[in-house]
Amino acid sequence: MRLDIAKKAVAVGLGLTLLAACGGGTEQAADGPVELSFWAWAPNIDKVVDKWNASHPDTKVVFSKQAQGDDLVTKLLTSAKGGNPPDLAQVEYQALPTLVSNDVLADISEGAASAKDKFAPGIWDQVTLGGSGVYAVPQDSGPMMFYYRADLFEQYGLKVPTTWDQYAQTARDLRAKASDKFLGTFSSNDPGWFAGLVQQAGGSWWSVEGDTWTVSVDDAATKKVAQYWSGLIAEGAVDKTPMYTPEWNKALNDGTQIGWLSAVWAPGVLQGNAESTLGKWAMAPMPQWDASAPRTGNWGGSTTAVTAGSKKQKAATEFAVWLNTDPTAVEALVTESAIYPAAISAQEAQAKPPAFFPNQPDFYTQAAKIAATSSGFTWGPNVNVTYTAYKNAMGEAISGGADLVPALTKMQTATVDDMKANGFTVGG
Amino acid sequence: MTSMRVSGRGGAAPKVAPYAFVAPAVVLFLLVFALPIAYTVYLSLFRTEVKGLGLGLGNRTEVFVGLDNYWRALTDSELGAGALRVFGYGAILVPTMLGLALVFALLLDEERVRARGFSRIAIFLPYAIPGVIASLLWGFLYLPGTSPFNQMLRELSLPEVNLLSPTGIYFALANIAVWGGVGYNMVVLYTALRSIPRDLYEAARIDGCTPLQIALRIKIPLLAPALVLTSLFSIIATLQVFAEPTTLAPLTNSLSLTWTPLMKVYQDAFGRGDIYSAAATSVLIALVMFVISFGLLRITRSRAFGGER
Numbered sequence: 001m002r003l004d005i006a007k008k009a010v011a012v013g014l015g016l017t018l019l020a021a022c023g024g025g026t027e028q029a030a031d032g033p034v035e036l037s038f039w040a041w042a043p044n045i046d047k048v049v050d051k052w053n054a055s056h057p058d059t060k061v062v063f064s065k066q067a068q069g070d071d072l073v074t075k076l077l078t079s080a081k082g083g084n085p086p087d088l089a090q091v092e093y094q095a096l097p098t099l100v101s102n103d104v105l106a107d108i109s110e111g112a113a114s115a116k117d118k119f120a121p122g123i124w125d126q127v128t129l130g131g132s133g134v135y136a137v138p139q140d141s142g143p144m145m146f147y148y149r150a151d152l153f154e155q156y157g158l159k160v161p162t163t164w165d166q167y168a169q170t171a172r173d174l175r176a177k178a179s180d181k182f183l184g185t186f187s188s189n190d191p192g193w194f195a196g197l198v199q200q201a202g203g204s205w206w207s208v209e210g211d212t213w214t215v216s217v218d219d220a221a222t223k224k225v226a227q228y229w230s231g232l233i234a235e236g237a238v239d240k241t242p243m244y245t246p247e248w249n250k251a252l253n254d255g256t257q258i259g260w261l262s263a264v265w266a267p268g269v270l271q272g273n274a275e276s277t278l279g280k281w282a283m284a285p286m287p288q289w290d291a292s293a294p295r296t297g298n299w300g301g302s303t304t305a306v307t308a309g310s311k312k313q314k315a316a317t318e319f320a321v322w323l324n325t326d327p328t329a330v331e332a333l334v335t336e337s338a339i340y341p342a343a344i345s346a347q348e349a350q351a352k353p354p355a356f357f358p359n360q361p362d363f364y365t366q367a368a369k370i371a372a373t374s375s376g377f378t379w380g381p382n383v384n385v386t387y388t389a390y391k392n393a394m395g396e397a398i399s400g401g402a403d404l405v406p407a408l409t410k411m412q413t414a415t416v417d418d419m420k421a422n423g424f425t426v427g428g
Numbered sequence: 429m430t431s432m433r434v435s436g437r438g439g440a441a442p443k444v445a446p447y448a449f450v451a452p453a454v455v456l457f458l459l460v461f462a463l464p465i466a467y468t469v470y471l472s473l474f475r476t477e478v479k480g481l482g483l484g485l486g487n488r489t490e491v492f493v494g495l496d497n498y499w500r501a502l503t504d505s506e507l508g509a510g511a512l513r514v515f516g517y518g519a520i521l522v523p524t525m526l527g528l529a530l531v532f533a534l535l536l537d538e539e540r541v542r543a544r545g546f547s548r549i550a551i552f553l554p555y556a557i558p559g560v561i562a563s564l565l566w567g568f569l570y571l572p573g574t575s576p577f578n579q580m581l582r583e584l585s586l587p588e589v590n591l592l593s594p595t596g597i598y599f600a601l602a603n604i605a606v607w608g609g610v611g612y613n614m615v616v617l618y619t620a621l622r623s624i625p626r627d628l629y630e631a632a633r634i635d636g637c638t639p640l641q642i643a644l645r646i647k648i649p650l651l652a653p654a655l656v657l658t659s660l661f662s663i664i665a666t667l668q669v670f671a672e673p674t675t676l677a678p679l680t681n682s683l684s685l686t687w688t689p690l691m692k693v694y695q696d697a698f699g700r701g702d703i704y705s706a707a708a709t710s711v712l713i714a715l716v717m718f719v720i721s722f723g724l725l726r727i728t729r730s731r732a733f734g735g736e737r
Contacts, residue, residue: 070699074698074699077701078698097483098701100483101478101482101483101487101488102488102701103487103488129483131483188681189678208481211480211481212481213481240681241573241680241681242678242679242680242681244678245567245571245678245679246567246568246571246573246574246679247571247572247573247574247679248573250573250574251573256573381478381481381482381483382700384699384700384701385699385700388685388686388695388699388700391677391684391685392684392685392686394681395680395681395682395683395684396681396684398681399593399594399680399681399682400594418700418702421475421500421702422475422476422477422478422482422702423476423477423478423479424478424481424482425480425481
């Protein structure tokens with residue numbers, strides 16, 4: 001009895017809190033246009049939403065700016081549990097299985113399956129999770145590339161590395177010529193970056209067979225990548241401080257870091273963090289493990305998803321498809337939000353280079369070629385656990401001056417333990 | 429309440445009145461304090477279970493697991509390690525902070541001191557800065573690449589100091605808390621000092637006490653209740669440390685995301701989406717704090733509050 005009363009009171013209390021917190025944002029006027037709420041963080045995406053609202057008077061999309069990536073996943077999970085999620089949300093590829101597994105996203109195959117041909121097969125697989133459902137519409141992708149300070153490369157007589165061996169040698173040569181400079185850094189704070197490097201090396205962290213998950217965060221390819229960076233850190237050839245700190249921004253600005261292994265969206269970051277280096281950077285394909293078979297991985301990239309809790313899934317799906325396949329919408333995404341669109345037709349259509357790279361007019365032609373070498377990757381249902389384990393274990397290994405390979409074992413154990421504790425069937 | 433009922437001449441309305449007066453407090457207490465605690469305890473006894481691949485709708489169910497979450501938390505080495513780290517941090521922080529607060533309070537209480545009002549405000553002011561903002565500011569000062577201290581050391585060709593190293597981080601974190609906490613504790617101690625009757629000092633002076641002896645033999649013993657109180661609050665705040673290490677973690681390899689027990693609770697609840705084990709760990713942390721608080725009060729009560737009957 002008591003428990004029941006407590007439960008009810010809690011439910012009422014929570015309900016009140018949620019109502020107060022959300023301000024009834026999803027409530028709909030009795031007559032008038034359908035109103036859809038949309039959570040996203042891409043810069044200026046509200047301007048693209050405005051275009052939809054101008055041409056679709058019957059369906060009004062109300063945009064709400066959110067924090068990026070992991071924070072939005074947390075917020076989506078919480079709002080879905082509270083029974084009051086937005087109709088649409090921007091979701092990164094690696095978060096899709098987590099959200100699907102938690103019943104947060106709707107299967108929109110009915111309205112979105114026909115968009116399949118507009119995207120590369122590797123990208124489309126990411127939103128179907130290898131099954132018959134469709135859980136989101138791809139928005140952009142983040143093929144990895146190598147960025148370097150062209151002026152400083154010339155000054156120190158360095159050549160752009162095309163293989164990882166050359167990258168290591170270039171890093172050493174630079175240290176010999178300018179002891180206060182680095183070709184790059186190994187960041188314990190950016191698991192998505194490391195996952196991109198692993199994809200390039202051919203690693204596979206999760207796979208599915210029947211009803212069983214196989215987890216191999218410490219597979220041979222991942223070990224190869226970790227070993228490679230362990231060596232560079234040990235000999236002091238690269239820096240070992242995290243990216244995205246005030247110190248790192250300063251290092252990009254003053255030329256302490258003269259290279260960055262990043263993704264197609266890097267020009268926007270460089271523009272924001274290292275404004276004084278305009279026109280001094282250049283982009284090249286990633287250094288390769290096997291120069292005869294060039295590959296790259298993805299760092300970031302996101303989708304537009306419809307929530308399972310939405311009462312207007314059909315209208316929401318229409319918007320998600322429009323946003324990412326309609327020529328005017330995608331063009332606006334490129335010019336306003338500076339994303340690299342997932343839709344193939346739009347990738348080919350980008351003529352002008354990013355504003356921060358006026359010295360590389362064929363930037364997007366090259367980018368399209370590199371993007372075509374992206375390798376596929378299956379994300380598991382608890383990527384957030386693996387990512388947290390990466391930050392903790394890599395940070396500890398680096399600050400303790402230890403090898404990075406044992407940190408992979410910790411990531412593997414943390415991932416598998418969490419899946420087993422939740423009742424997933426984990427084999428292998 | 430009893431006296432009110434007696435004076436109320438026994439009608440129906442006066443019997444209701446006292447309840448009506450306490451009702452807002454009781455309702456608020458139940459809604460925002462007792463209920464969340466009860467709900468936390470309730471949650472800590474459950475766990476979700478996934479069927480199959482877990483990709484698809486309706487694959488998660490809530491199952492009752494008894495005390496299993498508690499057992500997991502207790503055997504989790506990361507939680508124990510986090511608790512040890514917090515004790516190390518507290519061992520640096522609490523004595524330094526309270527020592528400085530006591531010294532400042534005693535100095536301000538001296539009659540010959542000048543600009544007392546200004547000094548009091550100046551020492552208290554950092555307390556008004558939120559922990560997250562203070563940590564961001566200190567982060568800039570700690571990062572070797574942006575730190576003005578390291579720049580000075582470099583120009584003097586002295587060895588540089590990295591407070592974000594695995595050992596240095598304890599001092600870096602304690603420093604932020606000392607900077608923010610000294611002023612608050614000083615005000616508590618200073619207020620207690622001002623309430624000590626002045627004629628005690630006069631008597632002591634006539635007996636030939638130096639100012640130092642007055643401080644050591646009269647002021648500090650009479651401050652004991654206030655010192656116990658500030659220690660208790662400081663220890664509780666230490667055990668709850670969260671904002672500072674969470675803000676500094678992205679800047680350095682030395683801080684994990686589960687560096688303190690509360691950070692682990694946050695990671696469990698919002699990083700892993702496992703509110704059940706987070707609830708169990710929270711209950712355990714609350715119990716530990718309860719035991720420490722009451723233990724400390726019990727030990728010190730007879731001594732510190734002995735003369736206060």
